[in-house]
Amino acid sequence: MLMPIKTILVIEDDRFIGEMYVRSLMKAGYSVDWVVDGNDGLITARNKSYDLILLDVMLPEKRGTEILSALRGGKEDLIPNTKVIVLTNFEQDDKSRAEMQQHADAYLIKAEITPKKLIEVIRQLDN
Amino acid sequence: MAIKTQKLIRDFLPAFRRKTFLKIILLQIVSALAVAGILFGLLELNLADMRLWIIVAIISAISIIINIILTKIAARPAKDLLAATIHISGELTDSTPPNPNDKYYAGTGLDRALQSIYDIAGAKSEVEASTNNPTDQPTVVVPSSDKLKSALDTTTCGFVVLDNKRKITFYNKAAPIHFDSENTPSLNVIFNGSDTLDAWLNDCEQHAVHAEHTWTRIPDKLADEEDRRLFDVIASYDKGSANEVVLTLVDRTAVYSVSEQELDFIAFAAHELRGPITVIRGYLDVLSDELDDVLAEDQKELFRRLTVSANRLSGYINNILNTSRYDRRHLSVHLNEDKLSDIYDMITDDMQLRAHSQNRMLNVNIPSDLPTVAADRASISEVLGNLIDNAIKYSNEGGVINVTAGVKSDFVEVSVQDFGIGMPGNVVSNLFQKFYRSHRSRETVAGTGIGLYISKAIVESHGGNIGVRSEDGKGSVFTFTLPIYATIAAKLQAGNNSNEALISQGKGWIKNHDMYRS
Numbered sequence: 001m002l003m004p005i006k007t008i009l010v011i012e013d014d015r016f017i018g019e020m021y022v023r024s025l026m027k028a029g030y031s032v033d034w035v036v037d038g039n040d041g042l043i044t045a046r047n048k049s050y051d052l053i054l055l056d057v058m059l060p061e062k063r064g065t066e067i068l069s070a071l072r073g074g075k076e077d078l079i080p081n082t083k084v085i086v087l088t089n090f091e092q093d094d095k096s097r098a099e100m101q102q103h104a105d106a107y108l109i110k111a112e113i114t115p116k117k118l119i120e121v122i123r124q125l126d127n
Numbered sequence: 128m129a130i131k132t133q134k135l136i137r138d139f140l141p142a143f144r145r146k147t148f149l150k151i152i153l154l155q156i157v158s159a160l161a162v163a164g165i166l167f168g169l170l171e172l173n174l175a176d177m178r179l180w181i182i183v184a185i186i187s188a189i190s191i192i193i194n195i196i197l198t199k200i201a202a203r204p205a206k207d208l209l210a211a212t213i214h215i216s217g218e219l220t221d222s223t224p225p226n227p228n229d230k231y232y233a234g235t236g237l238d239r240a241l242q243s244i245y246d247i248a249g250a251k252s253e254v255e256a257s258t259n260n261p262t263d264q265p266t267v268v269v270p271s272s273d274k275l276k277s278a279l280d281t282t283t284c285g286f287v288v289l290d291n292k293r294k295i296t297f298y299n300k301a302a303p304i305h306f307d308s309e310n311t312p313s314l315n316v317i318f319n320g321s322d323t324l325d326a327w328l329n330d331c332e333q334h335a336v337h338a339e340h341t342w343t344r345i346p347d348k349l350a351d352e353e354d355r356r357l358f359d360v361i362a363s364y365d366k367g368s369a370n371e372v373v374l375t376l377v378d379r380t381a382v383y384s385v386s387e388q389e390l391d392f393i394a395f396a397a398h399e400l401r402g403p404i405t406v407i408r409g410y411l412d413v414l415s416d417e418l419d420d421v422l423a424e425d426q427k428e429l430f431r432r433l434t435v436s437a438n439r440l441s442g443y444i445n446n447i448l449n450t451s452r453y454d455r456r457h458l459s460v461h462l463n464e465d466k467l468s469d470i471y472d473m474i475t476d477d478m479q480l481r482a483h484s485q486n487r488m489l490n491v492n493i494p495s496d497l498p499t500v501a502a503d504r505a506s507i508s509e510v511l512g513n514l515i516d517n518a519i520k521y522s523n524e525g526g527v528i529n530v531t532a533g534v535k536s537d538f539v540e541v542s543v544q545d546f547g548i549g550m551p552g553n554v555v556s557n558l559f560q561k562f563y564r565s566h567r568s569r570e571t572v573a574g575t576g577i578g579l580y581i582s583k584a585i586v587e588s589h590g591g592n593i594g595v596r597s598e599d600g601k602g603s604v605f606t607f608t609l610p611i612y613a614t615i616a617a618k619l620q621a622g623n624n625s626n627e628a629l630i631s632q633g634k635g636w637i638k639n640h641d642m643y644r645s
Binding site: 016 | 398
């Protein structure tokens with residue numbers, strides 16, 4: 001049986017949005033780490049095993065697409081016990097979006113997802 | 128006196144065939160009887176001997192078959208010439224016009240006979256054209272082919288000639304041509320969806336002798352590539368001619384690219400707006416939660432108004448983005464089996480809040496046991512949001528809005544009814560056009576006028592329909608339909624769940640987000 005989601009890594013460069021997620025997720029009882037650039041995001045995701053990663057796409061240093069394909073695009077899934085939710089406001093072209101959707105557990109538009117709805121989605125992933 | 132109906136050319140052959148076959152059979156029977164008589168007279172065979180009759184019957188049957196086959200072979204040229212005549216006469220027919228380049232005709236002279244018939248049709252339409260234009264000079268100076276070629280190379284218009292195997296036999300400098308590894312030239316433009324040159328040519332081969340078709344805004348590269356050119360493509364088809372297809376490609380980049388850039392700017396601006404919207408909606412969510420115990424009821428109402436306004440703003444931004452994608456033919460829906468009631472569940476809180484804060488009564492009755500539909504969740508929730516938003520806008524304080532759904536043949540039909548200001552009939556026909564605002568709405572209600580335009584685009588890309596019934600001063604009912612999943616499941620699976628198989632005039636859609644977007 002899968003363990004319910006407890007630990008979350010937020011990779012998000014916008015301070016307002018990052019703080020918003022961290023604040024409401026912690027209130028909801030999750031343990032949350034937050035990094036603001038792509039390189040740190042990839043390193044942190046590889047060093048520690050999280051139950052869930054919230055991944056932005058337009059990030060400094062390394063794009064979310066690159067992080068996801070580094071983690072899951074190769075032969076071996078480097079984060080087999082971790083779920084990934086892509087959160088973006090950027091409309092990607094069809095190909096890169098399809099590629100991300102293939103490796104992610106959900107692909108959401110940030111402007112449509114309030115913290116409350118995000119927590120609902122995370123609970124759905126638990127089932 | 129009975130009136131004799133005028134016979135058509137296509138009626139001739141079947142009647143002629145019937146008469147001829149009847150004559151063959153009658154003559155065969157007569158000659159068989161004669162042979163039997165002679166055998167009986169000369170050889171004094173026993174008439175009661177069954178063998179005699181069997182032999183006579185077999186011989187008759189064989190000669191009838193041989194005669195029919197020979198007649199068919201002998202009549203083939205006449206039949207083909209007749210078929211060609213039918214096609215150029217303009218009579219309706221489902222037969223394929225004979226192709227003079229067919230192996231069967233090659234070098235027999237019949238190919239030239241067919242060609243002559245087709246040329247007559249060509250000459251006829253030229254005569255018609257020139258009589259419309261009496262100043263046409265009858266004498267034409269024909270330049271040498273070298274001169275012509277260099278002249279064609281200096282024009283900015285692309286010319287491409289294809290033979291009857293659809294191989295390029297000529298192209299000038301301005302034509303968008305691509306060479307493959309074997310240096311074979313091919314046309315390098317991207318048609319939209321299923322309305323391609325090949326599809327049109329397939330159709331021509333089946334049904335036409337002379338035909339013309341125009342495509343507008345055809346790019347040679349994808350949207351975000353450099354040096355993209357946009358063409359109007361005019362094709363003319365001339366069955367059997369050595370230059371069967373002539374394509375004229377008019378480079379309209381200068382005209383079209385301006386609006387392309389505008390659309391890109393709109394998409395870009397809308398993306399930028401999404402950042403602050405995320406923060407506003409998110410913090411409102413966080414704050415109204417955290418301050419729930421602290422705030423007085425009237426202050427909570429102010430928070431609700433903030434939330435409703437932020438949600439509406441977000442919906443309008445989605446409309447702008449979708450419209451810009453649709454106008455660039457980049458909008459696509461990804462259809463999945465879904466329940467309408469589940470789709471509505473996603474936006475129900477938002478809609479109730481919106482109706483409540485503007486003092487409207489929103490009654491929603493979408494039975495959860497309706498058949499499942501083929502829908503793109505995010506897009507359909509945007510359509511529902513737009514229709515309910517409109518109903519709120521165009522109804523009065525305290526008004527009732529009814530949302531209902533039911534089965535209508537192969538579709539699930541959704542209705543959004545208001546009892547507001549309504550519209551006269553002449554307004555209704557323009558309603559789904561972009562930026563259209565109804566007669567009174569310009570003065571009384573704010574809005575962009577793209578909500579219905581994009582809703583129609585989304586519903587039609589699902590294979591459904593959207594419409595409205597309205598009475599001036601009494602209110603309006605907007606309805607839209609979505610195909611029941613079971614009726615199109617097979618088509619969808621064949622097309623990898625994209626809507627292309629569903630929409631015959633598909634416009635090159637790309638996929639939308641198919642995972643939950645809100």
